[in-house]
Amino acid sequence: MPPSTAATGSTGTAAERDGRGATLDAVAREAGVSRATVSRVVNGSPKVSAEVRRVVERAVAKLGYIPNPAARSLVTRRSDSVGLVITEPAGRLFEDPFFPRLLRGISAELSAHGLQLVLLMPEDDDAEQRLERYLAAGHVDGVVLVSLHGDDPLPAHLQARRVPMVVGGRPPAGVTASYVDVDNREAARSAVRHLAGLGRRRIATIAGPQDMGAGVDRLEGYREGLADARLPADDDLVAIADFTSEGGATAMRRLLETAPDLDAVFAASDLMAAGALNVLRAAGRAVPDDIAIVGFDDSPLAAATEPPLTSVRQPIEEMGRELVRLLVASLEDAGRPARRVLLSTELVQRRSSAGGGAQR
Amino acid sequence: MPPSTAATGSTGTAAERDGRGATLDAVAREAGVSRATVSRVVNGSPKVSAEVRRVVERAVAKLGYIPNPAARSLVTRRSDSVGLVITEPAGRLFEDPFFPRLLRGISAELSAHGLQLVLLMPEDDDAEQRLERYLAAGHVDGVVLVSLHGDDPLPAHLQARRVPMVVGGRPPAGVTASYVDVDNREAARSAVRHLAGLGRRRIATIAGPQDMGAGVDRLEGYREGLADARLPADDDLVAIADFTSEGGATAMRRLLETAPDLDAVFAASDLMAAGALNVLRAAGRAVPDDIAIVGFDDSPLAAATEPPLTSVRQPIEEMGRELVRLLVASLEDAGRPARRVLLSTELVQRRSSAGGGAQR
DNA sequence: ATGACTCGTGAGAGCGCTCTCACGCCACCG
DNA sequence: CGGTGGCGTGAGAGCGCTCTCACGAGTCAT
Numbered sequence: 001m002p003p004s005t006a007a008t009g010s011t012g013t014a015a016e017r018d019g020r021g022a023t024l025d026a027v028a029r030e031a032g033v034s035r036a037t038v039s040r041v042v043n044g045s046p047k048v049s050a051e052v053r054r055v056v057e058r059a060v061a062k063l064g065y066i067p068n069p070a071a072r073s074l075v076t077r078r079s080d081s082v083g084l085v086i087t088e089p090a091g092r093l094f095e096d097p098f099f100p101r102l103l104r105g106i107s108a109e110l111s112a113h114g115l116q117l118v119l120l121m122p123e124d125d126d127a128e129q130r131l132e133r134y135l136a137a138g139h140v141d142g143v144v145l146v147s148l149h150g151d152d153p154l155p156a157h158l159q160a161r162r163v164p165m166v167v168g169g170r171p172p173a174g175v176t177a178s179y180v181d182v183d184n185r186e187a188a189r190s191a192v193r194h195l196a197g198l199g200r201r202r203i204a205t206i207a208g209p210q211d212m213g214a215g216v217d218r219l220e221g222y223r224e225g226l227a228d229a230r231l232p233a234d235d236d237l238v239a240i241a242d243f244t245s246e247g248g249a250t251a252m253r254r255l256l257e258t259a260p261d262l263d264a265v266f267a268a269s270d271l272m273a274a275g276a277l278n279v280l281r282a283a284g285r286a287v288p289d290d291i292a293i294v295g296f297d298d299s300p301l302a303a304a305t306e307p308p309l310t311s312v313r314q315p316i317e318e319m320g321r322e323l324v325r326l327l328v329a330s331l332e333d334a335g336r337p338a339r340r341v342l343l344s345t346e347l348v349q350r351r352s353s354a355g356g357g358a359q360r
Numbered sequence: 361m362p363p364s365t366a367a368t369g370s371t372g373t374a375a376e377r378d379g380r381g382a383t384l385d386a387v388a389r390e391a392g393v394s395r396a397t398v399s400r401v402v403n404g405s406p407k408v409s410a411e412v413r414r415v416v417e418r419a420v421a422k423l424g425y426i427p428n429p430a431a432r433s434l435v436t437r438r439s440d441s442v443g444l445v446i447t448e449p450a451g452r453l454f455e456d457p458f459f460p461r462l463l464r465g466i467s468a469e470l471s472a473h474g475l476q477l478v479l480l481m482p483e484d485d486d487a488e489q490r491l492e493r494y495l496a497a498g499h500v501d502g503v504v505l506v507s508l509h510g511d512d513p514l515p516a517h518l519q520a521r522r523v524p525m526v527v528g529g530r531p532p533a534g535v536t537a538s539y540v541d542v543d544n545r546e547a548a549r550s551a552v553r554h555l556a557g558l559g560r561r562r563i564a565t566i567a568g569p570q571d572m573g574a575g576v577d578r579l580e581g582y583r584e585g586l587a588d589a590r591l592p593a594d595d596d597l598v599a600i601a602d603f604t605s606e607g608g609a610t611a612m613r614r615l616l617e618t619a620p621d622l623d624a625v626f627a628a629s630d631l632m633a634a635g636a637l638n639v640l641r642a643a644g645r646a647v648p649d650d651i652a653i654v655g656f657d658d659s660p661l662a663a664a665t666e667p668p669l670t671s672v673r674q675p676i677e678e679m680g681r682e683l684v685r686l687l688v689a690s691l692e693d694a695g696r697p698a699r700r701v702l703l704s705t706e707l708v709q710r711r712s713s714a715g716g717g718a719q720r
Numbered sequence: 721a722t723g724a725c726t727c728g729t730g731a732g733a734g735c736g737c738t739c740t741c742a743c744g745c746c747a748c749c750g
Numbered sequence: 751c752g753g754t755g756g757c758g759t760g761a762g763a764g765c766g767c768t769c770t771c772a773c774g775a776g777t778c779a780t
Contacts, residue, residue, distance in 0.1 A: 023736055023737085025736080033759080034759065035737080035760085035761095036738080036739080036762095037760075039738060043738085047759090048758070066496055066497040067497065067736085068434070068497070068498065068737070069433075069497050070431075070433035070434040070439070070498075070736080070737090071430075071735070071737040072737055073429075073430035073433075073737090074428070074434055074767085075737055075739080076738070076765095081478070090464060094460050094464075095457060100454050100459065104450060104453070104481075107479070107483075111483065111487055116480070117478065117480075118441070118478050119463075119467070121464075121467050123467075134476070136426055137381075137427065137428070138381075138430075139429050274664075278664070300455050301455075304605065306638075306641075306666070383765095383766060384766065393729080394729065394731075395767080395768090396731080396769080397728085397730075400728095400729090403768085407727070407728060408728070409728060409729090427766085427767075430765085431766035431768090432766080432767055434734095434736065434765090434766080434768090435766090435767055435768045
């Protein structure tokens with residue numbers, strides 16, 4: 001600690017203030033105007049003469065003034081930040097590029113709106129309770145919820161507390177909030193039709209968690225795809241996993257037992273498809289010749305596996321951006337009814353489901 | 361909007377307040393004590409009689425009181441949140457599990473200290489300027505900087521503004537701050553010795569960016585490892601990349617041209633090693649028989665490649681936790697000198713560098 | 721009984737900002 | 751020449767909290 005730099009009145013050379021930063025009041029004195037006027041200039045109000053504005057701006061620059069966010073928040077009742085709540089066990093977060101990509105989209109759009117991102121990853125129920133208080137306290141202006149599982153009480157509680165929120169993916173029943181999703185059902189359906197079009201007849205699926213919208217919808221789409229192709233449904237062809245590669249591997253092993261004659265697999269995520277791929281290789285099944293496989297997400301991983309994965313591309317970054325747009329809109333107009341935004345997908349074909357396999 | 365719910369005095373049934381939440385004052389009135397006392401109870405001060413405490417707690421519960429964070433911050437000059445600044449181009453963020461893992465560690469430790477995480481990912485210079493103002497304004501109590509590149513002015517600026525900060529990895533010259541790192545030099549050195557011990561004589565390296573501490577240190581360690589094994593240094597054996605798999609692939613192609621006789625590769629990240637692996641496979645070079653390869657990080661990816669990668673394990677989550685510990689310590693004692701924490705690494709051997717290859 | 725303490729509590733100032741309202745000024749009209 | 755109406759500016763009240771300080775009541779030694 002330097003020995004008390006003394007109070008040299010208004011001498012202070014620019015930003016060399018020690019201790020706390022300059023206040024509105026200091027700027028006002030420096031510029032010879034009132035606090036109100038400085039406030040107007042700082043906040044870009046049009047009702048300030050050009051001359052005064054210049055003087056104030058000079059004072060601001062000279063003192064290195066930066067508004068105190070807490071003081072501002074206290075009166076505006078806004079924090080200019082939003083929370084992103086990710087409730088997902090470690091496993092998937094680590095390996096799935098889904099989250100980083102979503103984050104990127106969210107972050108970019110928030111930045112465009114001058115908002116900051118508070119990342120919240122409750123590790124247990126206790127942390128989730130603290131999280132709820134935190135959000136209810138108004139630390140953030142709104143919340144983006146992603147990767148919701150069916151039994152999570154958080155969205156309902158936030159709704160009760162009137163915390164503005166948007167959800168990534170179809171929210172669980174009972175929760176009405178704006179959300180952004182892709183048409184998982186339709187995407188899965190067309191992926192299965194693609195496999196059927198290749199002549200595959202015993203098409204299995206590695207489905208996602210059945211407590212998540214994406215998991216349920218993609219499984220449903222799979223079933224519809226089978227029906228479209230007039231193929232019989234068969235529970236032996238369905239294995240549920242958790243979106244991780246390890247889960248995908250386990251599911252694939254199970255499928256090889258329950259339905260050894262399968263000739264195609266639709267996996268509800270690329271990660272699970274990659275896990276399945278490893279198992280198939282170890283089992284000596286050739287991909288795509290013996291077994292064709294299609295993933296979901298079109299993550300960078302899909303192009304890097306051997307063989308590369310056919311996959312359903314979803315615009316993850318764009319989902320992030322759209323989530324923020326919805327949230328910002330509801331922040332500006334609280335009475336706004338909840339909206340749903342559905343983004344489109346595209347089947348990206350690669351070698352894992354190339355033609356010339358089992359038939360055709 | 362409901363037609364003005366009228367002012368029914370102190371009737372209000374519990375948390376059914378409309379509009380803003382209850383204030384300290386309201387709780388004080390409800391409990392029949394002063395604001396100061398309620399404040400003491402809420403903040404767990406010991407100087408409150410058990411009896412009064414009970415009464416106040418009941419009032420708090422009844423009104424569903426949650427302190428207003430802005431008001432509190434205004435007087436305490438603390439935000440109870442810290443910023444995590446990641447300045448890294450999209451590419452690596454997407455594929456490298458490094459960041460999610462680090463995040464996990466940071467988030468867990470912050471949570472243990474009752475701190476929140478503000479995630480900051482400036483996309484361009486403009487955003488970085490805004491970021492600086494944001495941090496200087498005191499929105500956060502301190503900052504964790506990771507993935508610093510040598511030319512980034514941010515750390516120096518933050519230092520000038522006296523923003524408490526810690527750095528992940530060795531900070532660039534001129535910046536003095538506490539930091540957490542692994543002994544990259546020693547780890548790389550022993551990885552190279554491991555390869556030499558296998559009888560490899562033409563050991564190449566795919567090094568990381570030379571504007572980052574980890575990139576420089578691992579390359580240096582590689583050179584020391586060669587010297588240890590009395591192997592000649594050779595610039596043809598060195599290719600610089602950017603820690604991504606694509607970069608690793610490009611570097612590997614270049615190495616195959618400049619040094620077609622190489623029999624081992626030390627890659628400064630698993631991602632780069634994986635990219636190299638693909639190139640080697642395409643080039644018909646058998647791993648580990650023709651060419652042994654060692655990666656760095658021991659990410660989940662390392663175990664999933666074919667063949668699985670020998671890799672230097674670093675305790676990434678623990679690095680995150682330690683970063684937070686250092687930051688918290690310097691928050692509590694501003695005069696505290698900068699410290700360096702070095703965590704240990706471990707070489708995890710897998711098939712990509714199995715014995716029985718070129719020699720031995 | 722008196723003074724010296726401790727201990728729990730209340731009064732009140734103040735953190736730095738925004739925003740409403742009032743006011744003075746000038747241009748313009750009748 | 752007095753009235754009218756913007757328009758730019760200042761005064762001042764708060765936002766909800768913490769924290770210092772003063773104070774009354776009890777405890778104990780003198």
